[in-house]
Amino acid sequence: MIEVKECYLCQISDFDILLNQKYENLHYVKLLNSQLEYLDRKWLRCKNCDLVHQSPSLTDQEIDKLYKNNRSSDFRNSETPDEYFERITSIPNDKSENYLRTQRFKKYISSSAKTILDIGCGGGVFLYTFSKYFKNFKLFGIEASPQFASMAKSKFDVKIFNNFFKGDEINFKPDVITLLHVLEHITNPNLFLKNIHSLMSSDSLLIIEVPDSKDFETLDKSHLRFSSPHIFFYSLKSATILLEKNGFKIIDSERFLSLRKRNNLCLYVKKGNND
Numbered sequence: 001m002i003e004v005k006e007c008y009l010c011q012i013s014d015f016d017i018l019l020n021q022k023y024e025n026l027h028y029v030k031l032l033n034s035q036l037e038y039l040d041r042k043w044l045r046c047k048n049c050d051l052v053h054q055s056p057s058l059t060d061q062e063i064d065k066l067y068k069n070n071r072s073s074d075f076r077n078s079e080t081p082d083e084y085f086e087r088i089t090s091i092p093n094d095k096s097e098n099y100l101r102t103q104r105f106k107k108y109i110s111s112s113a114k115t116i117l118d119i120g121c122g123g124g125v126f127l128y129t130f131s132k133y134f135k136n137f138k139l140f141g142i143e144a145s146p147q148f149a150s151m152a153k154s155k156f157d158v159k160i161f162n163n164f165f166k167g168d169e170i171n172f173k174p175d176v177i178t179l180l181h182v183l184e185h186i187t188n189p190n191l192f193l194k195n196i197h198s199l200m201s202s203d204s205l206l207i208i209e210v211p212d213s214k215d216f217e218t219l220d221k222s223h224l225r226f227s228s229p230h231i232f233f234y235s236l237k238s239a240t241i242l243l244e245k246n247g248f249k250i251i252d253s254e255r256f257l258s259l260r261k262r263n264n265l266c267l268y269v270k271k272g273n274n275d
């Protein structure tokens with residue numbers, strides 16, 4: 001893990017400390033190294049651009065280990081991957097985050113769109129729900145965890161690439177790209193977004209959903225959201241700076257409370273005019 005010394009976006013070292021925490025009982029940290037159980041950590045907000053950093057933060061090597069090898073232990077108690085898929089996909093519409101997402105996305109998705117790529121698709125539960133309301137779409141997903149990737153493949157007609165996204169696995173320009181609760185886990189979002197940018201045509205729509213850093217104002221300090229392997233928390237301001245810097249333009253944005261009362265930020269993004 002590495003200590004954050006300066007802001008990822010503006011390289012300035014001027015932070016507010018939003019939260020001080022102990023590493024006690026942090027599932028994912030113990031998976032990486034049992035010696036790290038009691039290390040202190042902080043959530044730091046850049047006074048200039050608003051980007052919130054977790055410090056110390058996970059390195060790429062640690063993230064690789066976490067998502068490739070240890071995700072199977074995310075399945076709680078005796079729940080198998082199959083049982084997880086059945087449980088999530090049988091939630092009634094009014095209680096389903098994936099159904100509500102599909103409804104929110106509807107008005108932004110062009111009627112001529114036919115392909116969707118979900119980066120970090122997990123077990124494919126979003127794509128599965130999406131396919132029920134957007135018939136005839138070709139479905140593609142990228143997922144680093146072998147357990148999740150093979151589960152998605154076994155459940156419905158979807159093409160899954162089992163790796164960390166680099167961009168070169170896809171040889172076409174998807175009409176819709178979704179990035180749902182993924183960007184906050186990425187250590188180098190500039191590079192990551194650059195690779196997404198080169199995958200997009202001028203008509204492609206990128207939909208990004210991330211936790212909103214407003215959570216630090218509304219959720220209890222002991223909330224699970226602050227015990228997750230997030231590298232960053234974004235606000236509309238910091239996400240806008242990041243996206244514009246990488247050649248995107250935000251066509252619309254929404255801030256909303258999830259069913260579990262977490263603050264989320266959703267951004268509808270296209271390539272910028274200069275590209």
Ligand SMILES: [Zn+2]
Nearest residue numbers: 007010046049
């Ligand atoms: Zn900054």
